[in-house]
Amino acid sequence: MNGGVQVRERRLSQGPDWTFELIDEYEREIRKTAAEFGLDTYPNQIEVITSEQMLDAYASVGLPIGYPHWSFGKEFIRNEQAYRTGAQGLAYEIVINSNPCIAYLMEENSMMMQALVVAHASYGHNSFFKGNYLFRQWTAADAILDYLVFARRYVMECEERYGIGAVEEILDSCHALMSYGVDRYRRPQPLSAREEEARMSERNDYIQRQFNDLWRTVPAPGSGKSGNARRSVFPAEPEENILYFIEKHSPKLAPWQREIVRIVRKVSQYFYPQGLTRVMNEGWATFWHYTLLNRMYDKGQLEDGFMIEFLQVHTNVVTQRGFDERGYGGINPYALGFAMMRDIRRICEAPTDEDRQWFPEIAGGDWLKVLDFAMRNFKDESFIAQYLSPKLIRDFRLFTVADHESKSYLEIDSIHNEEGYRRVRRLLAQHYNRDVSMPDVQVVRYERDTDRSLVLRHQIHRNRPLVSTDATAVLKHLVRLWGFTVRLEAIDAEGRLDHYRECTA
Amino acid sequence: MAGSAHLIDRRLNGGNKSATNRQRFIRRYKEQLRRAVGDMVDKRSITDIDGGGEVNLPGRDISEPSFRHGPGGNRETVHPGNREFSPGDTIRRPQSGGGGGGAGGEAGEGESTDAFVFTLSREEFLNIFFDDLELPHLVRNYLGTVQQKKMVRAGYVVEGSPTNLSVPRTMKSSLGRRVALSAPIRRELDAAAAALAEARARPADAAEIARLETQIADIEARLKRVPFLDDLDLRYRHRVFMPQPVARAVMFCLMDVSASMDERKKDVAKRFFTLLYLFLSRKYEKVEIVFVRHTDNAEEVDENAFFHDPKSGGTVVLSALELMHEIQVERFPAGQWNIYAAQASDGDAFGSDAGKSARFLGEKIVPACRYFAYVEIPDGQDARQSSLWVEYETLTAAAPNFAMRRVSGRDEIYPVFHELFKKETA
Numbered sequence: 046m047n048g049g050v051q052v053r054e055r056r057l058s059q060g061p062d063w064t065f066e067l068i069d070e071y072e073r074e075i076r077k078t079a080a081e082f083g084l085d086t087y088p089n090q091i092e093v094i095t096s097e098q099m100l101d102a103y104a105s106v107g108l109p110i111g112y113p114h115w116s117f118g119k120e121f122i123r124n125e126q127a128y129r130t131g132a133q134g135l136a137y138e139i140v141i142n143s144n145p146c147i148a149y150l151m152e153e154n155s156m157m158m159q160a161l162v163v164a165h166a167s168y169g170h171n172s173f174f175k176g177n178y179l180f181r182q183w184t185a186a187d188a189i190l191d192y193l194v195f196a197r198r199y200v201m202e203c204e205e206r207y208g209i210g211a212v213e214e215i216l217d218s219c220h221a222l223m224s225y226g227v228d229r230y231r232r233p234q235p236l237s238a239r240e241e242e243a244r245m246s247e248r249n250d251y252i253q254r255q256f257n258d259l260w261r262t263v264p265a266p267g268s269g270k271s272g273n274a275r276r277s278v279f280p281a282e283p284e285e286n287i288l289y290f291i292e293k294h295s296p297k298l299a300p301w302q303r304e305i306v307r308i309v310r311k312v313s314q315y316f317y318p319q320g321l322t323r324v325m326n327e328g329w330a331t332f333w334h335y336t337l338l339n340r341m342y343d344k345g346q347l348e349d350g351f352m353i354e355f356l357q358v359h360t361n362v363v364t365q366r367g368f369d370e371r372g373y374g375g376i377n378p379y380a381l382g383f384a385m386m387r388d389i390r391r392i393c394e395a396p397t398d399e400d401r402q403w404f405p406e407i408a409g410g411d412w413l414k415v416l417d418f419a420m421r422n423f424k425d426e427s428f429i430a431q432y433l434s435p436k437l438i439r440d441f442r443l444f445t446v447a448d449h450e451s452k453s454y455l456e457i458d459s460i461h462n463e464e465g466y467r468r469v470r471r472l473l474a475q476h477y478n479r480d481v482s483m484p485d486v487q488v489v490r491y492e493r494d495t496d497r498s499l500v501l502r503h504q505i506h507r508n509r510p511l512v513s514t515d516a517t518a519v520l521k522h523l524v525r526l527w528g529f530t531v532r533l534e535a536i537d538a539e540g541r542l543d544h545y546r547e548c549t550a
Numbered sequence: 551m552a553g554s555a556h557l558i559d560r561r562l563n564g565g566n567k568s569a570t571n572r573q574r575f576i577r578r579y580k581e582q583l584r585r586a587v588g589d590m591v592d593k594r595s596i597t598d599i600d601g602g603g604e605v606n607l608p609g610r611d612i613s614e615p616s617f618r619h620g621p622g623g624n625r626e627t628v629h630p631g632n633r634e635f636s637p638g639d640t641i642r643r644p645q646s647g648g649g650g651g652g653a654g655g656e657a658g659e660g661e662s663t664d665a666f667v668f669t670l671s672r673e674e675f676l677n678i679f680f681d682d683l684e685l686p687h688l689v690r691n692y693l694g695t696v697q698q699k700k701m702v703r704a705g706y707v708v709e710g711s712p713t714n715l716s717v718p719r720t721m722k723s724s725l726g727r728r729v730a731l732s733a734p735i736r737r738e739l740d741a742a743a744a745a746l747a748e749a750r751a752r753p754a755d756a757a758e759i760a761r762l763e764t765q766i767a768d769i770e771a772r773l774k775r776v777p778f779l780d781d782l783d784l785r786y787r788h789r790v791f792m793p794q795p796v797a798r799a800v801m802f803c804l805m806d807v808s809a810s811m812d813e814r815k816k817d818v819a820k821r822f823f824t825l826l827y828l829f830l831s832r833k834y835e836k837v838e839i840v841f842v843r844h845t846d847n848a849e850e851v852d853e854n855a856f857f858h859d860p861k862s863g864g865t866v867v868l869s870a871l872e873l874m875h876e877i878q879v880e881r882f883p884a885g886q887w888n889i890y891a892a893q894a895s896d897g898d899a900f901g902s903d904a905g906k907s908a909r910f911l912g913e914k915i916v917p918a919c920r921y922f923a924y925v926e927i928p929d930g931q932d933a934r935q936s937s938l939w940v941e942y943e944t945l946t947a948a949a950p951n952f953a954m955r956r957v958s959g960r961d962e963i964y965p966v967f968h969e970l971f972k973k974e975t976a
Contacts, residue, residue, distance in 0.1 A: 065559065068557060069555075069557055072555045072557070076555070088556070089555035089556065090556040090558065091556065091557050091558070092557075092558045092559075093557075093559050093560060094560045094561060094563075095561050098563070100568070101568045104571060113570045114574060115574035115575040115577070115578045117571040118568060118571030118572040118573070118575030119575050119612060119666075121571055121572060122572060122666075123666065125668075126668050126669065152561055209574070213578070217614075221614060221616055222616075365630050365631075367629075367631020367633075368629035368630060368632075369633075370631065373631075376629075376630060441630040442630060442631050443628055443629070443630055443632065444628070444629060444632035444635055445626050445627065445628050446626065446627050446628075446629065447624075447626050448624070448625050448627065450622055451624075453643060454641060454642055454643055455640065455642075455643055456639070456640050456641075457638060457639040457640075458626055458637065459637050460632055460635055460636065460637060461632065462637075464637070465637065469628065472628050473628045475626075476627070476628055482619075483617070483618075484617045484618065484619055505623075507623050507624040508622065509619045509620075509622060509623030509624070509625060510620050510623060511617055511618065511619065511620060512618050512619070512620035513620065515615040515617065515618060518615035519616060519617055522615070
């Protein structure tokens with residue numbers, strides 16, 4: 046913080062081996078250092094696990110508890126295989142957005158790695174979970190673990206009652222639509238496992254009480270007249286949360302099946318902010334493990350050897366390979382996020398003329414405040430659109446490639462030059478825009494009065510088609526959930542029907 | 551800022567939380583796995599058939615579908631590491647994929663279409679191989695065993711050789727005896743001592759005191775005479791001979807490899823041999839396998855040659871039986887080995903060969919064997935009975951350890967095997 050003050054503090058451990066006392070000591074020191082920077086976090090819970098358990102945690106996408114499903118088994122086997130053959134190391138940490146914030150340390154790691162993970166996960170990610178508006182708004186850190194326990198128990202009860210196969214079918218179908226099970230504009234009800242159970246049994250009771258077969262035979266009053274009104278389009282507005290629509294309106298699902306749809310939907314909702322903030326989240330956490338450990342080194346708490354080992358790991362994490370290098374897998378969110386966080390600090394502390402021109406409102410400001418504001422109020426898309434500086438575009442040597450179907454070749458659209466900066470920045474931000482990367486598919490009609498078919502609309506974006514085999518397979522899953530014909534209409538930019546595919550029950 | 555962090559050691563919680571999910575995965579892809587396991591069985595040697603192993607599943611079989619963008623349409627992608635490009639430069643469109651060579655997110659989001667490799671454990675492998683039937687329970691009770699004698703402990707005895715002396719046991723009984731014998735003497739001693747003390751306190755006359763003192767000395771002398779160790783105390787470890795099953799077996803695989811035995815028949819035979827081997831290796835610590843193949847003459851070969859070497863010629867079954875008998879007598883005496891044999895053939899036998907073979911089998915081989923199974927693999931379901939079959943059939947009544955079955959396809963092997971071994975229990 047204040048570079049002039051040289052506080053010499055007691056050195057922390059030597060040597061690679063960790064002990065619980067040592068982790069505790071490190072954690073305390075890291076906490077003190079984090080407090081210097083004013084990081085606000087949930088309480089921390091740090092759990093030491095084996096690599097085996099880490100593989101388990103991997104398979105369930107980082108959730109400590111999950112319902113049983115073969116796809117998690119597949120993930121587990123895939124990771125295990127890759128790990129055993131040495132093709133892939135394990136991630137050093139998994140952190141769970143819950144209150145208290147749970148971070149896993151692997152027992153095989155050296156003390157340096159444990160300290161890095163504590164700084165990265167328990168202070169970096171943790172403060173991001175607590176501060177970022179998406180997480181504040183969309184996930185209930187307090188209730189997620191309870192809810193997962195409920196979900197697991199419920200799914201397993203269903204398996205006992207209705208058979209593993211039947212439950213698996215529903216889950217498969219829900220998973221195919223998982224990304225279309227997210228509310229983006231309504232804030233979801235806070236989760237509570239107990240309320241969830243109470244609500245469920247109440248609803249079942251109600252149905253039981255209200256059931257009276259007589260009503261079915263009574264002619265509806267004025268059926269001839271109101272028929273017109275009812276024939277209006279339903280739903281009135283297109284519904285983008287397909288799973289929600291199914292849960293509420295599917296004509297054929299049994300109550301337990303609806304409940305499973307709901308569970309998948311809730312889990313999907315929980316992961317929604319994570320998908321939107323990968324660059325920021327990892328960048329923030331990486332920035333803080335780097336900053337915190339360097340600060341501790343400056344205070345004399347850490348050894349040179351520790352720092353060299355740390356920097357080596359850190360460098361591996363933030364490596365960005367060029368597009369033509371071996372192992373290039375797109376833009377590394379750690380690299381981009383870390384570079385951007387550092388760059389914001391640089392713009393505040395040592396702005397150049399260019400920075401003053403591009404970022405007049407933050408150049409020369411208090412970097413802690415600026416970073417904190419950025420962390421709280423952005424997602425990847427807007428963060429990049431707001432903060433990606435020309436310097437970083439130059440450093441990464443970013444360029445954009447246009448792939449237009451009317452041309453038989455690819456064209457370099459813009460590069461890191463004066464004319465290109467804004468366009469590169471806009472296109473990179475677009476890349477993290479969920480609306481662009483995910484096909485726009487919404488429920489538009491439910492033919493309640495005729496054949497009960499469900500009509501979905503795929504709004505074609507810039508002529509980009511769906512992967513055909515996948516789309517057909519997803520339609521089959523939809524039919525399973527819906528019980529009647531499902532139709533997917535592809536609408537072009539002018540609003541005309543381009544083509545459709547249909548799957549009958 | 552919250553208080554101190556909570557540090558928890560979860561290592562003992564046990565991993566394998568994913569075991570259920572792994573089972574689910576295997577359950578779902580049983581068909582594909584069964585095919586893959588089938589292929590593995592063909593490639594493997596009989597003796598390491600049950601080792602588990604890597605299975606390949608095609609990626610497309612296990613991908614999970616979702617709505618996603620495919621190649622085509624218009625888009626721009628962003629990449630790092632530009633060196634020589636300027637705006638307006640053109641690049642040839644890559645043949646496959648949507649251009650841009652794996653643009654950012656797409657590269658990570660798409661399901662990999664590579665083959666999905668994973669390792670089956672031994673149990674899982676066997677379960678799939680045997681179609682979930684419980685193999686081990688079948689075997690235990692009814693495969694006979696050769697007896698061999700072995701010394702086992704059988705408590706303690708009072709007589710024996712000094713080397714078998716059990717010191718703790720001996721000392722135990724010595725202690726007991728000493729306590730028992732000296733207790734009444736000690737009681738007398740206590741009484742006398744009390745009397746002496748009382749006499750001295752009174753005070754009594756010298757004569758009485760002297761008498762009492764002599765009495766005490768007398769009692770103490772008696773106490774000393776209780777021996778520390780007596781012959782009665784000696785205990786010896788006892789050992790007896792117990793019959794012990796021999797934990798080794800030899801399995802003879804006999805197969806007709808003449809031209810009429812095609813690959814399909816050999817495959818069926820291999821599966822049968824494999825099953826028998828698995829059975830035996832569960833029962834015995836050590837199982838040796840001898841491969842004997844024959845056309846018009848027999849030879850002992852290694853496994854690879856047995857199953858894969860093409861050979862052509864006539865068929866003389868007797869030659870194989872004679873060779874087996876020779877090997878058995880020479881290397882695997884019946885008293886020391888459990889002898890099992892399985893013969894696979896399509897039943898071809900010419901002239902007097904069938905009759906001679908059956909006789910030789912009945913007289914020389916079957917008596918020495920724990921079990922002899924003959925498996926006939928006919929050309930089709932309804933091929934007529936072969937000459938060998940007819941001759942062998944005469945043996946079944948006399949020899950309970952001889953069994954024969956017809957198997958025409960892979961799928962029949964397990965049921966037939968099951969039946970063969972069930973018969974012995976009955």
